[in-house]
Amino acid sequence: MTGERLLLSGDDAVALAALHAGVKLGTGYPGTPSTEILETFDHLGGRAQWSPNEKVALEVAMGTAFAGARTLVTMKHVGLNVAADPLFTAAYTDIEGGLVLVSADDPGMASSQNEQDNRHYARAAALPMLEPIDSQQAYDFTWLGFELSERWKIPVILRLTTRVCHSKTVVVPRARIQDQPEPSFERNIPARVMIPAYAKPAHHKLRQKLAEIAAWNEQEGPTRLDEGKAELGIIATGIAAVHAREAAPDARQLTIGLTYPLPMERIRAFADGVERLVVVEEGDPMLVDALRAAGIPAEGKPEMYRFGELNVARVRRILAGDTSPEPVPPKGKPPALCQGCSHRTVFQALKDLDCIVAGDIGCYTLGVLPPFSAMDTCVCMGASIGVGLGMRHVLPEDQARRVVSVIGDSTFVHSGLTGIAEMVYNPPATGHLVLILDNGTTAMTGQQEHPGTGRLLDHSPTGKISFEALAASMGVQNVHVIDANDREDGMKTLIADLLAKPETSLVVARQPCVLAAPKIRFYEKAAAEQGCAAEPAS
Amino acid sequence: MTNVTNVVIAGLGGQGVLKASDILADAAFRAGLDVKKSELHGMSQRGGSVSSDVRFGPQVLSPMVPPGEADVLLVLEETQVEINRPILRANGILIGPDVLAEGALKNKKSLNVALLGAMSMVLDIPEEDWLTAMYANLAEKLHKINEHAFALGRAAALERNQAG
Ligand SMILES: Cc1ncc(C[n+]2csc(CCOP(=O)(O)OP(=O)(O)O)c2C)c(N)n1
Ligand code: SF4
Numbered sequence: 001m002t003g004e005r006l007l008l009s010g011d012d013a014v015a016l017a018a019l020h021a022g023v024k025l026g027t028g029y030p031g032t033p034s035t036e037i038l039e040t041f042d043h044l045g046g047r048a049q050w051s052p053n054e055k056v057a058l059e060v061a062m063g064t065a066f067a068g069a070r071t072l073v074t075m076k077h078v079g080l081n082v083a084a085d086p087l088f089t090a091a092y093t094d095i096e097g098g099l100v101l102v103s104a105d106d107p108g109m110a111s112s113q114n115e116q117d118n119r120h121y122a123r124a125a126a127l128p129m130l131e132p133i134d135s136q137q138a139y140d141f142t143w144l145g146f147e148l149s150e151r152w153k154i155p156v157i158l159r160l161t162t163r164v165c166h167s168k169t170v171v172v173p174r175a176r177i178q179d180q181p182e183p184s185f186e187r188n189i190p191a192r193v194m195i196p197a198y199a200k201p202a203h204h205k206l207r208q209k210l211a212e213i214a215a216w217n218e219q220e221g222p223t224r225l226d227e228g229k230a231e232l233g234i235i236a237t238g239i240a241a242v243h244a245r246e247a248a249p250d251a252r253q254l255t256i257g258l259t260y261p262l263p264m265e266r267i268r269a270f271a272d273g274v275e276r277l278v279v280v281e282e283g284d285p286m287l288v289d290a291l292r293a294a295g296i297p298a299e300g301k302p303e304m305y306r307f308g309e310l311n312v313a314r315v316r317r318i319l320a321g322d323t324s325p326e327p328v329p330p331k332g333k334p335p336a337l338c339q340g341c342s343h344r345t346v347f348q349a350l351k352d353l354d355c356i357v358a359g360d361i362g363c364y365t366l367g368v369l370p371p372f373s374a375m376d377t378c379v380c381m382g383a384s385i386g387v388g389l390g391m392r393h394v395l396p397e398d399q400a401r402r403v404v405s406v407i408g409d410s411t412f413v414h415s416g417l418t419g420i421a422e423m424v425y426n427p428p429a430t431g432h433l434v435l436i437l438d439n440g441t442t443a444m445t446g447q448q449e450h451p452g453t454g455r456l457l458d459h460s461p462t463g464k465i466s467f468e469a470l471a472a473s474m475g476v477q478n479v480h481v482i483d484a485n486d487r488e489d490g491m492k493t494l495i496a497d498l499l500a501k502p503e504t505s506l507v508v509a510r511q512p513c514v515l516a517a518p519k520i521r522f523y524e525k526a527a528a529e530q531g532c533a534a535e536p537a538s
Numbered sequence: 539m540t541n542v543t544n545v546v547i548a549g550l551g552g553q554g555v556l557k558a559s560d561i562l563a564d565a566a567f568r569a570g571l572d573v574k575k576s577e578l579h580g581m582s583q584r585g586g587s588v589s590s591d592v593r594f595g596p597q598v599l600s601p602m603v604p605p606g607e608a609d610v611l612l613v614l615e616e617t618q619v620e621i622n623r624p625i626l627r628a629n630g631i632l633i634g635p636d637v638l639a640e641g642a643l644k645n646k647k648s649l650n651v652a653l654l655g656a657m658s659m660v661l662d663i664p665e666e667d668w669l670t671a672m673y674a675n676l677a678e679k680l681h682k683i684n685e686h687a688f689a690l691g692r693a694a695a696l697e698r699n700q701a702g
Contacts, residue, residue, distance in 0.1 A: 007567040007575075110578040134574075134601075167576035167601035168563055239601075246599035312604045327605070330621040332587025333550060366584065 008171045010164040013135040014072070014102060015040035016173060017142035022180040024069035024097070025049070027057040029414065030445040031076025032111040033165035034104035038074055039448075042458050050448055050457050053381075053414040054079035058086045058101065065095035065155070066192060068183040070146055077105040077118045078380065082415070087155075088125045092202035094153040094191035097183065098146035104160045107282050108309035111162075113361060113380065115308075117283035122157055122260035126206055128213050129157045129260040130222070131238040135169040137222075141257065143174070144222065148258075152209045153191075159259075161282065163239045163309065214261035222257030223266055232319070233274025235267060235291070235298070237281055240310050244280040247315040259287070264294050271296045278319060282310045337366045342484035342511035343437055346406070347372040349492040353499070355404045356395075358388035360416075362408035363443045363513070381411050385419025385434055392428035400430040401499055407434065410442035410450040412467065417474075423504050424475040431477075431503040433495065436467050437484070439513040440520055447516045459519075461527040467508050477503040484511035542595035543661065544603040548622040549614030551585045554650035557675060558612070559590035561654060564671035566594035569663045576601035587618060589625075610660060612653050633657050637694050648680075648687035655691020659699070 008016065015037050018026060026041045026048035028034065042048040051057035054075040061073035075083060080103050087101075103121065106112040122129035128148055130141040138160065145156040190198045217223070224241075232251040236244045241255040254270045256262065271277050271291075277298045279288040288300035301318045304326075310318075317326070337343055347367035350357055351374040359365060359375035360383065368375035377387050388405030395403065407416050416436075423432055442448040449455040454464025471479045478501065482494055491509065498505040512520050545562060549555040556577060563575035577590035591603040603625060611626045612633045613619045619634055626632060635649060637656045643649060651672065658668050668688070676684055 005567075007563060007573060108578075162578065163576055163601060166578070167574055168560075169574045169598075169601065170567070170572060242599045242601070311602050312600045327624075329605070330624065332589075332618070332621055333585070335551065335584035335586030338584060363584070 004173065006171045006173065007168050008135045008139075009036065009166055009168050010132065010135045010138040010160055011036040011166070012040045013139040013171050014074075014142050014158070014160070015044060015046070016171070017139045018072045018100075019044045019046050020173060020176040021098075021143050021146045022070050022177040023072045024180075024183065025061070025064050026072040026074065027051050027060045027064075028074035028102075029054045029057055029079055030410075030442050030448040031079050031104070032445055033106060033162045034074045034076050034079075034102055034160070035445045035448065036165075037072070037102060038457065041072070048457050050450060052451050054083040055086060058083040058090070061099055061101070062086060062090050062093070062095070064183075065097045065099040066093075067185060068096040068181060070098045070180070072100050072102065072142075074102040075104070076112065077103055077116055078112065078114065079103075080118055080121055081116075081380075084121070084125075087121070087127070089194050089199075090155050091125045091127050092194055092199055092206055094188060095149065095155065096153070096186070098149035099155040100142060100145035100149060100158050101155055102158045102160060104162070104165050105283070106162050108162065113378070115283070117286065118157075118159055119259065119283070119286050122159075123286075126210055127155055127157050127260070128152075128210075128258060129159050130257060131159045131259045132164055132257070133238060133241045133255065134164065135167070135171045137257065138164060139171050139173060141222065148213065152213055154206075154209055159238070161239055210261050213258075214263070217258045217261060217263040218265050221263050221266075223263055224255040224257070225270070226253040226255070228252035230274050231276060233270060233277045235270070235277065235279045235287065237287060240280045240282045240315065243310050243312045243315045246312045248319055256287075262287075262290055264290075264296075267291060268294070268296055271298065280310070280315055280318060334369065335366065336369065337363065338514055340514045342439055342509070342513070343367060344372075345484050345491055346435065346437060346509050347374040349495055350374040350404060350406070352492060353496055354402060355495075355499075356391065356399065356402045358384045358391065358403065358405045360384035360405075360407040360411050361444070362411055362437075363439075364406065364408055364437050367406075375406070382407070382415025382419055385416055386422060388434070389419075389423055389426070389428060389432055392430055392432050397430060400428065403432070404495070404499070405432070405434045407436055408442075408444075409436060409438040409440065409452045409467070410448070412436050413451050413465065417470075420471060420474050420476065420506070427504050429502065431501055431505065433498050433505045433507070435495075436506065436508045438467065438508050438510045439484075439516070440510075441513050441516040443513040443516060447513070447519065455523055455527075459523045461530075467506075471506040476506045478505040479508075480505070481508045481510055484509035542593055542598055543610075544608045545592045545610045545612065545657070545661070546589055546603055546608045546622065546625050547592070547612045547614075548587070548589035548618050549650075550618065551588050553588075553614045554647065555588045555590055555614060558614075558650040558654055559592050561651070561668075561671045561675045562592045562657070563594070564675060565663050565667045566592070568667040568670055571595060572598045574598045574601035587621065589622060610657060612657055614649055614653065631660055633695075637698065638690065639694070642690060642694070643687060645683050645687070648684050651684040652687035652691035652694075655688035656695035657691075658688070659692055659695040
């Protein structure tokens with residue numbers, strides 16, 4: 001493979017590097033723009049699995065790393081919020097096998113509910129962060145991430161952004177690693193059991209690791225200097241670095257690869273050599289703030305460029321200090337629920353019944369758009385249940401009775417279970433109704449499997465969670481399953497009946513996503529045939 | 539960045555915009571050039587507007603084509619022409635679905651490849667690299683029909699050039 005030239009997306013480059021670097025297990029939860037990493041890793045022959053959510057994915061990855069194996073864990077930016085609890089304490093532990101956590105951020109919100117800047121997490125959790133500018137660096141930094149992770153026994157965050165994940169650029173890979181040590185358990189209680197007695201020294205140790213990594217970053221870090229005139233010096237990170245290089249080809253530019261902890265003395269030396277210093281970074285003004293805190297005077301970008309993605313035109317404007325209104329790009333055609341999508345029947349019923357809909361995230365969020373306009377809240381995955389319950393608790397009775405929580409099947413497994421526990425434990429006086437829109441896939445992100453489909457990441461069969469059995473066992477009073485497509489009237493009648501009862505109810509509206517249905521039938525058939533073949537001869 | 543060719547391919551979800559840009563990027567890549575290709579995935583499968591940028595030349599920096607700097611704009615759906623026009627530079631080349639005579643295409647699904655055929659007449663990429671890229675990016679059972687579509691696009695572009 002060495003020397004070969006490939007044209008790869010950033011996601012595929014990370015997957016290939018993971019394979020070459022000997023990753024024993026890849027875990028994660030789907031989320032644009034990170035989803036393809038594990039799918040490609042699987043196609044390339046790596047062992048990859050979807051977890052029910054990002055927190056579990058990171059916990060599995062930590063176990064793998066404690067056991068001495070290299071692990072890759074992938075998620076979109078908001079996924080790291082879900083995984084934040086293990087993340088902050090994982091930083092205190094010593095891991096054996098390298099752990100690289102991919103956080104795929106989405107500045108501009110191409111397909112996300114917010115544009116949070118996950119560089120804050122590196123600082124907050126005190127973990128090293130690498131930020132590639134293209135697919136070659138995505139490949140190289142995945143390798144580097146494992147090396148740093150093992151040298152300092154610390155998880156490393158690889159922060160990608162939508163444009164790095166989904167742009168294809170040229171990659172020259174290196175040779176695949178050969179002899180990887182076999183995982184083996186070594187007891188190390190003070191380094192892995194974070195009770196206060198061990199966590200206190202562990203925090204000091206973490207700060208010591210960071211100081212050493214910062215020193216390494218000064219000398220050997222992946223910092224790139226592009227020569228240019230001293231009149232303008234640019235400091236940039238991530239995709240913004242290539243925009244800047246194009247916008248100001250004559251400038252002198254320092255592109256920082258390991259962006260936490262920063263190589264501050266290297267930056268200071270660069271700053272001393274230029275007449276004007278501008279920091280070009282996408283998202284929040286983190287780098288410029290860090291420079292100023294270190295006493296390095298630098299220009300940042302005007303506030304208007306905090307929002308959305310950067311591009312060459314915007315970087316030109318930043319360098320020119322131009323804050324005049326930007327041209328508004330013409331609006332394209334918005335997406336809509338597919339024709340024949342089973343979500344349509346449900347939203348028609350909710351609209352006809354004038355329900356107050358606590359919504360959730362997935363394809364079905366498009367129910368908010370006309371002709372349905374049948375969603376009243378949408379915050380984060382799983383929020384539909386808690387938000388619906390909160391409204392039920394305080395609204396006047398006639399309104400409370402109209403509140404319904406609507407949640408997709410993948411979202412339900414991701415973070416709906418604790419919502420059901422809340423509903424059973426703190427039921428509103430009017431009761432409540434949760435609708436699970438079970439289309440048999442994670443449609444939104446491109447049809448991934450999850451624990452409710454009974455199939456693994458590679459679509460082969462495995463254990464399956466039954467939502468109806470689960471709800472009944474958790475103590476929900478009325479549990480129904482209904483075909484989402486066949487019976488529009490049936491759907492409406494059922495919802496109306498349940499809304500009239502002061503009881504807790506859960507309806508599973510089941511009908512496969514029309515885009516996924518042919519594939520689902522194919523997987524089911526393959527599984528059935530395999531099942532037959534695997535039957536022992538009697 | 540002189541010597542970089544900027545192409546934008548646009549249309550609606552399901553029309554094969556991304557497949558077309560994959561083929562173009564791959565063809566330029568096979569021709570030995572530096573290539574960057576970029577687009578926003580996500581909601582495209584649900585029929586919304588989709589566009590993809592492909593840039594190639596000796597060295598490409600940003601993967602995105604700046605507004606007003608596209609040399610060629612290829613649009614698969616008439617309604618998407620106007621909203622994408624601002625990306626095209628002055629005197630840039632627009633290739634729309636009207637390049638082909640009505641009913642000329644056997645299978646509407648291969649419109650993307652037919653228009654790539656038309657585009658291949660104005661880009662400096664050898665035909666064999668186009669064809670190799672096309673075969674590499676399409677399932678084998680689709681090769682014949684797309685070969686036909688590609689040739690049709692080339693012929694239509696030639697005819698139009700001669701007429702103009
Ligand atoms: C914490 C978090 N992780 C991942 C995502 C990306 N994401 C949005 S919705 C969704 C799941 C959608 O699947 P499902 O609930 O089954 O609904 P469908 O799209 O199939 O209708 C995912 C993975 C997210 N928004 N937040
Ligand atoms: S992809 Fe599936 S779930 Fe999403 S809108 Fe289309 S049919 Fe509905």
